[in-house]
Amino acid sequence: MLSALSLFRAEDGEFSPPSIFEFYPEIVAFAGTPFAINRIMMIRLIVMVLLIVIFWLWTAKFNKAVKTGNVVPGRFQLLGELALNFVRKSIAHDQLGEKDGDRFLPLLTTIFFMVFGMNITGVIPFANIAGTSVIGIPLVLAGVAYVTFIYAGTKKHGIRFFKNSLFPSGVPKPFYILVTPIELLSTFILRPVTLALRLLMNMIAGHLLLVLCFSATQFFFFQADGLLSLFGVGTLLFGFAFTLFEILVSVLQAYVFTLLTTVYIQLALADEH
Template sequence: MIALALPAATEEGGFKAPALEDMHLPEILPWYAEYGTGFGKQMLLVLLSVALISWFFLAASRRGSMVPGKFQFLGEYSYNFVRNAVGKDVIGERDFKPFVPLLVALFFFIALNNFFGSVPFLQIPTTSHVGTAYALAGIVYFTWIILGLKRHGIRYFKIATVPSGVPKAILPLIVIIEIISNFFVRPVTHSLRLFATMLSGHLIIMLAASGTSYLLIEGEGIMKALGVLTLVGGVAMYLFEVMIQILQAYVFVLLTAIYIQGALVDEH
């Protein structure tokens, strides 16, 4: 599976380490070729993920039996995991229900698009493109700000930036820090945490795969033995990356629930 990565050697026979450009195939339908933009593999996989997630939940809920079959049970368990472990536990039993669809959609969209990086021939997590991460974080950013304004009115900005119990002498400094932290740093870290983790993890897998290929094919003697070791290490990193892909989806949705909960409470 790992060996499906890039060619490991140049024409001169030397090792060629994978680079960022190796993750981006030519656009399928380029509309601004000079800027390298268009409809590409990443966009195609995003659409594929939406279709697969929609099919899964529609198919799992089609019969709605009192005694669920295996497929229905899997759909209900998946839904209830996000509903209860994230929505209900973080936002609170009183307010969580309206936000369950958003949390479920975000979790499975991110998890599946992350997992694409571990699927042979697809082999790219679409969230390793910063635009996808920015778009998801932007949706969450405007969601909790609008919720805060809807719940508290303009007073929300005071609730979000003026902590209670802070001495007046340092209050101006704390307010500035809170404004920068909540309204500028928060959306950036929310997106870059997902993007950077998926990008770096995929590059590590690419490096392990190309290094293994080079050592086993081009190496001699002890180099081939080292190739076996890198293969074992690459498989371990591959399995670890699959775990990180699910974990990052959970972390993103967990932070989303925390931000929503913070916009709904009366105290900062």
């Protein structure tokens, strides 16, 4: 696998900055078939397998603790309980209440950990790119959120969900000419688009920023002459600082994506529909 430092080129001693083509890596397996796998797809598959294994281990340890009556969790089990309770209480229950929160908890938990797992690979050595930095995963997750909030609304309110969303009560009828297209655009079109693009653009920007810092560090240390090499110290420090910031962004984007999905479901379940 390529590291971030190997993603820069110095031609004739000149620095070549990272480009958008880094999000189109070479095929590493099954080239020429519909199942072709590049580095980003491989990262996604690895993250998916790791998440399944981690949740299986958490579940196994929890079931074992229940059977043996051991109420003192180990560190690994405690970490799992804290992470799951964060999604359950801080997101699902806060927005939807206990009944509806537990009802949609499996979906919200999957979204949170999937987004976080795909995001954090952007700062992991030998991966160095987020699985969400290409539109596929953000689009799929946004589509799932979109279908879920429509399902929640129609399940509770039936066809009135669409009627009340597009024709809100209390608005004079002539104003529906303006209000209805706006509601259609904001509620049923822009929601999934903004969900996907917010996540995608944050991951693209973070990756390019990190590659720029570390590739510039390599350039200044190994290609630049004289006092210019001292700039490598600054770019290296910026690189480490932005790495910490990118870890924070990875968590925040998982939280924001999950929270907005929950808010959309809550709005669909609201009594005014």
